[in-house]
Amino acid sequence: MKLKYFSHSAFQITTDAGENILIDPFLDQNPTSPEKSINVEADFILLTHGHGDHIGDTLAIAERCGSLCICENELASYLLSKGLNAHTMHIGGGHNFPFGHIKLTQALHTSVTPDQECHGAATGIIITIGDRVIYHMGDTGLFSDLKLIGEMQDIDYLLAPIGDNFTMGISDAVAACQFVQPKTVIPMHYNTFPVIEADPKKFKQKVEAKGITCRVMDFGEEIEL
Ligand code: NI
Ligand code: MN
Numbered sequence: 131m132k133l134k135y136f137s138h139s140a141f142q143i144t145t146d147a148g149e150n151i152l153i154d155p156f157l158d159q160n161p162t163s164p165e166k167s168i169n170v171e172a173d174f175i176l177l178t179h180g181h182g183d184h185i186g187d188t189l190a191i192a193e194r195c196g197s198l199c200i201c202e203n204e205l206a207s208y209l210l211s212k213g214l215n216a217h218t219m220h221i222g223g224g225h226n227f228p229f230g231h232i233k234l235t236q237a238l239h240t241s242v243t244p245d246q247e248c249h250g251a252a253t254g255i256i257i258t259i260g261d262r263v264i265y266h267m268g269d270t271g272l273f274s275d276l277k278l279i280g281e282m283q284d285i286d287y288l289l290a291p292i293g294d295n296f297t298m299g300i301s302d303a304v305a306a307c308q309f310v311q312p313k314t315v316i317p318m319h320y321n322t323f324p325v326i327e328a329d330p331k332k333f334k335q336k337v338e339a340k341g342i343t344c345r346v347m348d349f350g351e352e353i354e355l
Pocket of ligand 1: 179181184239269296
């Protein structure tokens with residue numbers, strides 16, 4: 131299984147079976163993404179919420195690739211209304227898909243699509259593929275139920291926002307890691323715009339001082355999980 135980081139909150143998972151799974155594919159309007167949406171393939175698109183920097187190029191990619199979009203009920207219903215394939219879920223619920231299992235979690239944030247047509251809830255996403263568990267936190271502030279999530283599930287990779295202003299900053303993200311206790315944390319949602327400038331090396335130093343391994347991914351880098 132491979133994990134590619136486009137920058138911001140946008141990732142691609144490629145499973146050993148060859149399935150392509152995009153998460154929050156904000157590419158064409160993303161000044162830090164080395165990839166444009168026309169060059170990516172997606173069997174599945176996972177969305178944490180409807181903000182433009184997360185729904186991104188979902189409509190164009192899903193129309194071209196026939197992707198199944200998986201997300202919270204209101205956002206999925208919105209995508210269905212646009213003629214896309216979508217699976218509706220909600221916070222606390224899990225479901226098995228051909229590639230693995232998805233469960234949505236709470237995120238302390240809001241959700242509205244760029245055209246203001248859809249107001250729903252923001253979420254995090256716990257992705258289980260084989261014996262690997264990836265928790266994409268979406269956009270969120272710090273909340274203490276992260277401790278419960280970490281106690282109930284062994285998280286291998288935590289994708290955690292560190293850019294501050296709209297989400298957790300570095301200090302709160304370190305506290306989130308102490309709650310979740312992932313094997314590895316990968317920082318995200320930073321340096322896309324001036325208002326979310328943050329130093330991932332500073333985050334790495336602080337979180338590793340708490341005994342949690344941090345992997346800072348370059349924009350466009352792909353790693354084997
Ligand atoms: Ni947001
Ligand atoms: Mn965001």
